[in-house]
Amino acid sequence: MYPNFVNHLKKYISLSAEEEELLLSGIKPVSIYKKEFLIKEGQVCKANYFVEQGLLRMYFINNKGIEQVTQFALENWWIADYMSLTSQSNSHFYIQAVENSTIIAIEHHKQEKLLEQIPQLERYFRLMMQRAYAAAQMRVKFFHVHTKEENYRYFIRLFPEFVQRIPQYMLASYLGLTPEYLSELRKKQP
Amino acid sequence: MYPNFVNHLKKYISLSAEEEELLLSGIKPVSIYKKEFLIKEGQVCKANYFVEQGLLRMYFINNKGIEQVTQFALENWWIADYMSLTSQSNSHFYIQAVENSTIIAIEHHKQEKLLEQIPQLERYFRLMMQRAYAAAQMRVKFFHVHTKEENYRYFIRLFPEFVQRIPQYMLASYLGLTPEYLSELRKKQP
Numbered sequence: 001m002y003p004n005f006v007n008h009l010k011k012y013i014s015l016s017a018e019e020e021e022l023l024l025s026g027i028k029p030v031s032i033y034k035k036e037f038l039i040k041e042g043q044v045c046k047a048n049y050f051v052e053q054g055l056l057r058m059y060f061i062n063n064k065g066i067e068q069v070t071q072f073a074l075e076n077w078w079i080a081d082y083m084s085l086t087s088q089s090n091s092h093f094y095i096q097a098v099e100n101s102t103i104i105a106i107e108h109h110k111q112e113k114l115l116e117q118i119p120q121l122e123r124y125f126r127l128m129m130q131r132a133y134a135a136a137q138m139r140v141k142f143f144h145v146h147t148k149e150e151n152y153r154y155f156i157r158l159f160p161e162f163v164q165r166i167p168q169y170m171l172a173s174y175l176g177l178t179p180e181y182l183s184e185l186r187k188k189q190p
Numbered sequence: 191m192y193p194n195f196v197n198h199l200k201k202y203i204s205l206s207a208e209e210e211e212l213l214l215s216g217i218k219p220v221s222i223y224k225k226e227f228l229i230k231e232g233q234v235c236k237a238n239y240f241v242e243q244g245l246l247r248m249y250f251i252n253n254k255g256i257e258q259v260t261q262f263a264l265e266n267w268w269i270a271d272y273m274s275l276t277s278q279s280n281s282h283f284y285i286q287a288v289e290n291s292t293i294i295a296i297e298h299h300k301q302e303k304l305l306e307q308i309p310q311l312e313r314y315f316r317l318m319m320q321r322a323y324a325a326a327q328m329r330v331k332f333f334h335v336h337t338k339e340e341n342y343r344y345f346i347r348l349f350p351e352f353v354q355r356i357p358q359y360m361l362a363s364y365l366g367l368t369p370e371y372l373s374e375l376r377k378k379q380p
Contacts, residue, residue, distance in 0.1 A: 129319035
């Protein structure tokens with residue numbers, strides 16, 4: 001049951017059989033089809049989401065009415081609008097399935113409860129938040145110091161399988177390219 | 191001794207007198223003068239830094255040779271290059287004092303040790319990382335959907351005292367403005 005989720009936890013913390021059972025009783029598996037939404041802008045982000053199988057993206061609509069992708073989440077990644085989740089205020093983002101996906105949802109109040117009951121989970125989520133924040137710090141620099149073509153080349157070299165899984169227009173949005181420019185880059189020899 | 195640090199901790203977790211003593215014996219107060227560095231690009235970020243008193247900034251040098259400010263840290267904020275800190279690899283950033291500052295440094299290996307000895311610290315740092323990551327998610331949207339002038343107006347309305355404390359060219363860099371454009375905006379009636 002949810003092998004990715006359980007294995008991922010066990011990479012970072014040790015849980016007793018009772019704790020594992022308690023945790024699994026507190027999560028909610030969610031199957032969503034490609035293009036379905038976990039949250040939309042204006043809704044409260046009610047849960048923290050782990051990708052057991054599949055692929056999600058987070059985006060917002062910019063002031064020209066165009067979707068701007070800020071993040072993807074593959075297997076073993078957590079995703080949420082953490083401002084909305086923490087304060088239970090309205091979200092500024094959309095989280096949508098890019099493929100048919102199996103998601104583990106931990107609702108906000110349930111996560112708070114589980115953190116009290118299983119203190120090692122604090123360590124697990126501290127490590128997850130630190131990893132996400134470290135990546136966010138790097139991303140800011142990365143997008144500033146390289147040209148758009150360099151960003152594209154770097155990205156496809158680092159994540160070749162991932163690039164196969166996402167539609168080109170989403171990759172273009174994430175990298176800040178027009179779809180036309182991305183198409184030109186793809187035609188050139190790397 | 192370090193009232194901001196101790197009060198900040200107590201807002202989030204309860205420590206026994208022994209735990210507080212253990213924690214305080216593991217930290218290192220650092221006094222740095224304005225313009226001194228905690229880390230420079232290429233050095234390993236050896237510690238997690240809390241601003242007890244003063245103001246720090248994080249920046250990198252972009253491909254035009256210009257400083258790009260990505261973050262400020264006032265009293266009660268933590269700052270580090272978390273990729274460098276976590277993996278003890280070379281940093282991609284500079285962290286420099288904007289004012290004479292008193293900093294609490296927790297060295298990486300010491301923080302790992304303290305987290306083992308005082309498990310509640312996992313909760314404290316989980317909350318700190320989650321807050322920082324939530325702010326980073328919002329920042330990406332914020333800088334995309336508003337004009338530079340809107341960003342400036344919003345920033346000075348939200349953080350009026352802070353804006354008084356930083357040199358204008360640093361604020362311009364953080365907001366992605368030229369110093370000349372910032373100067374024009376300041377002359378206009380808000």
